Amino acid sequence: MSTVTGFETLDVRFDTSAMLDGSDAMNPDPDYSAAYLRVTTDAADGLEGHSFVFTIGRGNDVQVAAIEAVAHRVLGRDVEAILADLGGFWREFVYDSQLRWLGPEKGVMHMAIGAVVNAFWDLKAKRAGLPLWQLLARLTPEELVDLVDFRYLSDALTRDDALEILRAALPGRAEREATLLALGYPGYTTTPGWLGYSDEKLARLAREAVDDGFEQIKLKVGDNLDDDIRRLGIARETVGPGIRIAIDANQRWDRDQAIEWIKALERFDLAWIEEPTSPDDILAHAAIARAVAPVKVATGEHAMSRVLFKQLLQAEATAIVQIDSTRVAGVNENLAILLLAAKFGVPVCPHAGGVGLCEAVQHFSMFDFVAVSGSQEGRMIEYTKHLHEHFVSPVELVRGRYRAPLAPGIGMEMLPESLAAHQFAEPTLAEKR
Amino acid sequence: MSTVTGFETLDVRFDTSAMLDGSDAMNPDPDYSAAYLRVTTDAADGLEGHSFVFTIGRGNDVQVAAIEAVAHRVLGRDVEAILADLGGFWREFVYDSQLRWLGPEKGVMHMAIGAVVNAFWDLKAKRAGLPLWQLLARLTPEELVDLVDFRYLSDALTRDDALEILRAALPGRAEREATLLALGYPGYTTTPGWLGYSDEKLARLAREAVDDGFEQIKLKVGDNLDDDIRRLGIARETVGPGIRIAIDANQRWDRDQAIEWIKALERFDLAWIEEPTSPDDILAHAAIARAVAPVKVATGEHAMSRVLFKQLLQAEATAIVQIDSTRVAGVNENLAILLLAAKFGVPVCPHAGGVGLCEAVQHFSMFDFVAVSGSQEGRMIEYTKHLHEHFVSPVELVRGRYRAPLAPGIGMEMLPESLAAHQFAEPTLAEKR
Numbered sequence: 001m002s003t004v005t006g007f008e009t010l011d012v013r014f015d016t017s018a019m020l021d022g023s024d025a026m027n028p029d030p031d032y033s034a035a036y037l038r039v040t041t042d043a044a045d046g047l048e049g050h051s052f053v054f055t056i057g058r059g060n061d062v063q064v065a066a067i068e069a070v071a072h073r074v075l076g077r078d079v080e081a082i083l084a085d086l087g088g089f090w091r092e093f094v095y096d097s098q099l100r101w102l103g104p105e106k107g108v109m110h111m112a113i114g115a116v117v118n119a120f121w122d123l124k125a126k127r128a129g130l131p132l133w134q135l136l137a138r139l140t141p142e143e144l145v146d147l148v149d150f151r152y153l154s155d156a157l158t159r160d161d162a163l164e165i166l167r168a169a170l171p172g173r174a175e176r177e178a179t180l181l182a183l184g185y186p187g188y189t190t191t192p193g194w195l196g197y198s199d200e201k202l203a204r205l206a207r208e209a210v211d212d213g214f215e216q217i218k219l220k221v222g223d224n225l226d227d228d229i230r231r232l233g234i235a236r237e238t239v240g241p242g243i244r245i246a247i248d249a250n251q252r253w254d255r256d257q258a259i260e261w262i263k264a265l266e267r268f269d270l271a272w273i274e275e276p277t278s279p280d281d282i283l284a285h286a287a288i289a290r291a292v293a294p295v296k297v298a299t300g301e302h303a304m305s306r307v308l309f310k311q312l313l314q315a316e317a318t319a320i321v322q323i324d325s326t327r328v329a330g331v332n333e334n335l336a337i338l339l340l341a342a343k344f345g346v347p348v349c350p351h352a353g354g355v356g357l358c359e360a361v362q363h364f365s366m367f368d369f370v371a372v373s374g375s376q377e378g379r380m381i382e383y384t385k386h387l388h389e390h391f392v393s394p395v396e397l398v399r400g401r402y403r404a405p406l407a408p409g410i411g412m413e414m415l416p417e418s419l420a421a422h423q424f425a426e427p428t429l430a431e432k433r
Numbered sequence: 434m435s436t437v438t439g440f441e442t443l444d445v446r447f448d449t450s451a452m453l454d455g456s457d458a459m460n461p462d463p464d465y466s467a468a469y470l471r472v473t474t475d476a477a478d479g480l481e482g483h484s485f486v487f488t489i490g491r492g493n494d495v496q497v498a499a500i501e502a503v504a505h506r507v508l509g510r511d512v513e514a515i516l517a518d519l520g521g522f523w524r525e526f527v528y529d530s531q532l533r534w535l536g537p538e539k540g541v542m543h544m545a546i547g548a549v550v551n552a553f554w555d556l557k558a559k560r561a562g563l564p565l566w567q568l569l570a571r572l573t574p575e576e577l578v579d580l581v582d583f584r585y586l587s588d589a590l591t592r593d594d595a596l597e598i599l600r601a602a603l604p605g606r607a608e609r610e611a612t613l614l615a616l617g618y619p620g621y622t623t624t625p626g627w628l629g630y631s632d633e634k635l636a637r638l639a640r641e642a643v644d645d646g647f648e649q650i651k652l653k654v655g656d657n658l659d660d661d662i663r664r665l666g667i668a669r670e671t672v673g674p675g676i677r678i679a680i681d682a683n684q685r686w687d688r689d690q691a692i693e694w695i696k697a698l699e700r701f702d703l704a705w706i707e708e709p710t711s712p713d714d715i716l717a718h719a720a721i722a723r724a725v726a727p728v729k730v731a732t733g734e735h736a737m738s739r740v741l742f743k744q745l746l747q748a749e750a751t752a753i754v755q756i757d758s759t760r761v762a763g764v765n766e767n768l769a770i771l772l773l774a775a776k777f778g779v780p781v782c783p784h785a786g787g788v789g790l791c792e793a794v795q796h797f798s799m800f801d802f803v804a805v806s807g808s809q810e811g812r813m814i815e816y817t818k819h820l821h822e823h824f825v826s827p828v829e830l831v832r833g834r835y836r837a838p839l840a841p842g843i844g845m846e847m848l849p850e851s852l853a854a855h856q857f858a859e860p861t862l863a864e865k866r
Contacts, residue, residue: 027530058502058531059542065498066541069491097460098491104684104712104735107540108499109492152711155688155720251537255588278585279537280740282715283747287588302537307713314716 002043002079007071007119009064010036011424012414013057014355014387021386022056022353023196025222025252031057032355032387035064035112036419037071039119041079047126049119050413053111053326054354060424066112070099074116083124087147090117090332094149106304110329117330122410132331132410133366137173141166144371148336152307156314162339169374176370184401185365186380188216188246190353192235195220199234206238213399216244216271216380222252225264232268244271246298251275255284259291272298272320279303285317298322301351305329306336313344322382324351325360331410334364342373353384358395359411362402390418435476435512440504440552442497443469444857445847446490447788447820454819455489455786456629458655458685464490465788465820468497468545469852470504472552474512480559482552483846486544486759487787493857499545503532507549516557520580523550523765527582539737543762550763555843565764565843566799570606574599577804581769589743595772602807609803617834618798619813621649621679623786625668628653632667639671646832649677649704649813655685658697665701677704679731684708688717692724705731705753712736718750731755734784738762739769746777755815757784758793764843767797775806786817791828792844795835823851 016022017029034052041047053063070093074082082089093113094105102109125135136144145162189212192205202219209217219235221228228247235245247270253261258276265273273295277284279302289297300322303309312318321341323334341348348368350361358381365381373379381402388394391414393407405411449455450462467485474480486496503526507515515522526546527538535542558568569577578595622645625638635652642650652668654661661680668678680703686694691709698706706728710717712735722730733755736742745751754774756767774781781801783794791814798814806812814835821827824847826840838844 026533030531030534056531056534058529059499059535062495062499062502062542062545063535066492066495069495096491098463098489100459101463101489102492102496102544103540106713106737107536107542109495109541111535112495152687152714152717154690155717254585257587278740280539280738281585281744283744284585284588304539305713307711311714311716 002041004039004074004077004079005042006040007075008038009068009071010038010419011060011064012036012052012419012422013060013424014422016386017057021194023194024220024248024250025195026250027056033057033060033424034355034414035060035067035115036414037067037115037119039071039074039123041123043079045127047123049123051115051118051122051410052356052412053115054357063108063111066108067115070112070116079123082120083127086117086120086124087149087332089120090147090329091149093117094329105307105329110304111326114326114328114330114333117332118410118412121331122412125410126408129408131405131407132363133370133404136335136363136367137177137370141170144335147332148339149332153310153336153340156310157340157343161343165339165342165372169371172374173370176374180366180369180404184398184403185362185369186376187214187383187397187400187402188218188244188380189214189383190218190248191383191385192217193219195223199231202231203234203238206235210239210243213401214243215400216246218246218248218274218382220250221247221265222249222261225261228265232265236268241269245269246271246274248274249276251278251302253277255281255287258288262288262292262295266292266295270295272296274298274322275301280308282308282311282315282317285312286315289317289319296320298349300324302327306333306340309337309340313340313346319346321346321348322351323348323361323364325357325364338364338368338372347378348373349379350381352382353386355387356391356412356414358383358388359391359393362395362405363411366404390414435474437472437507437510437512438475439473440508441471442501442504443471443852444493444497445469445485445852445855446493446857447855449819450490454627456627457653457681457683458628459683460489466490466493466857467788467847468493468500468548469847470500470548470552472504472507472556474556476512478560480556482556484548484551484555484843485789485845486548487790496541496544499541500548503545503549512556515553516560519550519553519557520582520765522553523580523762524582526550527762538740538762543737544759547759547761547763547766550765551843551845554764555845558843559841562841564838564840565796566803566837569768569796569800570610570803574603577768580765581772582765585740586743586769586773589747590773590776594776598772598775598805602804605807606803609807613799613802613837617831617836618795618802619809620647620816620830620833620835621651621677621813622647622816623651623681624816624818625650626652628656632664635664636667636671639668643672643676646834647676648833649679651679651681651707651815653683654680654698655682655694658694661698665698669701674702678702679704679707681707682709684711684735686710688714688720691721695721695725695728699725699728703728705729707731707755708734713741715741715744715748715750718745719748722750722752729753731782733757735760739766739773742770742773746773746779752779754779754781755784756781756794756797758790758797771797771801771805780811781806782812783814785815786819788820789824789845789847791816791821792824792826795828795838796844799837823847
């Protein structure tokens with residue numbers, strides 16, 4: 001038996017705004033950051049649980065404070081008991097009545113709970129000697145549904161529905177795992193498309209993306225329609241008709257403006273339009289989706305909870321489910337969302353990029369392929385080039401496809417030297433002004 | 434010209450869980466708390482801006498940390514410039530791209546922005562020598578709409594729509610202000626209805642409520658149907674047929690369970706059913722509202738933003754708009770919500786209670802009566818008995834009606850001795866376990 005003996009939180013920030021990497025219509029100058037958590041135990045194996053919440057700079061300190069408040073509550077607890085019932089562990093925090101007031105189930109406190117839950121998933125996967133996707137894909141349907149809380153979901157997905165989905169995927173698990181290990185999982189790249197890049201850089205990076213084997217690229221839009229038309233023209237001419245181009249407005253528009261703007265761009269043969277308006281606006285997404293069809297609407301990177309995803313699916317407001325690895329309350333909640341997507345027959349194409357999001361989120365798509373949807377059709381994982389070098393097990397892409405990771409854990413562990421080098425030093429009050 | 438010279442944050446908690454005051458089906462043991470902010474300037478008037486975010490205990494420290502992160506950014510700034518454009522001030526924080534990632538527009542970070550915005554509203558009202566409701570009710574329609582951000586609202590409420598509503602209410606302002614000063618504004622009481630109270634205490638407090646002049650009481654429900662039926666029977670028998678009884682499930686049910694449960698209680702002639710399910714579930718609220726009509730569905734105390742309220746109204750998911758004074762980003766966002774409610778013709782019945790929520794939220798109902806909806810019909814402010822003694826200007830009720838407050842400010846300032854006496858001392862790690 002072992003005990004949780006300590007934890008450390010770190011405010012880790014990268015100066016990405018200086019490069020305009022990651023610039024879009026709502027986020028002109030992101031500093032990719034991680035509110036980082038490391039959990040230690042007294043077990044002889046010396047294994048640690050590592051996780052983080054991704055942010056884009058200011059406020060990362062607040063996210064750290066929230067993680068600390070939650071992590072304090074696991075000190076001294078029995079590790080094996082936690083790892084044996086991660087479904088119960090999730091419920092303990094998400095339904096803690098006092099913490100719940102601060103959301104409920106959204107924002108800083110929800111993501112903090114996710115970080116703590118994920119640190120224990122990391123520990124569980126490391127103890128099993130398996131990457132998260134493989135750990136999950138070896139659980140029985142019954143074990144998987146025990147990890148999911150069906151409160152507020154039962155009008156769309158019951159425990160029995162989930163069991164049925166998972167049982168239907170049982171027969172092909174071994175074959176799909178072999179396929180995944182041999183061929184990987186499709187990615188698409190957002191690297192060419194940041195709004196701050198020049199036309200020349202856009203064209204060069206789009207060409208490189210095709211040369212690298214990607215079959216889809218994504219461009220940021222929404223700041224200026226003329227610019228969008230020009231940039232999409234350059235991109236389409238560069239990549240040719242066989243490569244898909246998605247666009248991403250990062251919540252820039254109101255409902256009617258979104259419809260008008262998308263219609264002005266549809267001639268470029270769009271794979272999807274991502275985040276056309278407020279991520280919380282289910283009804284507007286649904287109205288946009290109806291109006292711009294056959295262009296598909298995609299959303300989810302800011303979708304705060306399984307309850308929001310449920311409604312987006314019920315309202316046919318999104319045709320692509322873009323889960324994020326640190327936006328919701330950890331692995332358990334993303335399992336719920338994968339099951340919801342499968343129930344509605346909607347493909348999952350995770351949000352990634354930032355720092356470490358590719359490393360983390362690939363596990364969900366791979367698990368989904370092996371044990372939930374059983375399909376890679378219309379599914380791919382976002383990819384950007386930045387900051388992979390800071391991770392213990394960085395993603396590997398071959399000809400535009402993610403290779404299945406084999407390192408034990410959930411993929412969020414950063415190198416000690418990177419953690420040390422990028423610790424955020426609090427600016428003086430004068431600098432803050 | 435004056436400058437913001439300092440701020441102080443305080444973690445203030447009251448041991449209410451010991452009394453089971455405030456206990457409901459989801460919140461068995463709330464410790465009413467305030468993440469408190471005090472802003473100081475170098476102006477000769479010595480006036481301070483006071484505000485807080487209400488929480489129910491654990492996590493109040495995280496809320497304090499978030500307020501601190503935002504408040505740091507106003508140090509050294511020109512007070513008059515801020516007070517002259519509180520609409521711009523709101524947008525500066527709510528659309529700060531990096532802070533925005535932590536929501537967007539929801540949860541801990543959004544409420545923290547609300548606290549900072551509200552502290553400056555407090556200062557503005559004190560400088561004007563007016564209570565908030567009167568300060569707002571003396572602004573022109575043009576000044577009021579400048580305070581509101583219409584992003585993500587334009588499919589339901591435009592600036593022109595808002596101007597039209599406010600201009601239509603101009604003629605009667607003076608008369609309604611006189612009515613309000615003479616007769617106050619209706620309240621209703623939740624004091625009898627907490628789930629932790631015995632049947633005897635329920636009956637005694639219900640009788641007292643009627644004796645005190647209240648025309649509506651509210652009971653918590655949702656834990657056990659037999660208990661609910663028994664308690665509603667006692668309440669109805671005690672108050673008679675002329676007093677309205679509302680019930681509140683505090684998010685306890687899934688959609689179909691809610692419908693079934695409410696139908697089992699409808700014979701008690703219910704004023705409304707509050708928070709039947711997840712506060713984020715617009716579609717479920719709409720389905721419940723359709724199924725249980727003519728019983729009205731009410732929600733809003735946990736509604737995170739104007740975007741959620743907009744959708745609740747568009748989907749006819751709520752028949753009562755229950756704004757809360759510290760859940761959204763301050764006075765400006767509650768103005769937006771009052772205007773949305775007026776546009777849809779739905780009455781606003783604010784959530785209050787906790788600590789200081791009655792003192793704060795009454796201003797919105799009174800401003801709404803004078804300058805927005807122009808009506809008290811079907812409208813009332815929640816009231817509970819607790820903790821008013823800690824405020825500089827506690828609410829006054831006469832025969833179940835709130836008297837219009839006359840003290841300058843937004844009503845959130847606590848007495849210095851109460852702040853000192855209820856500062857939360859961080860427990861040791863051993864206690865935290």
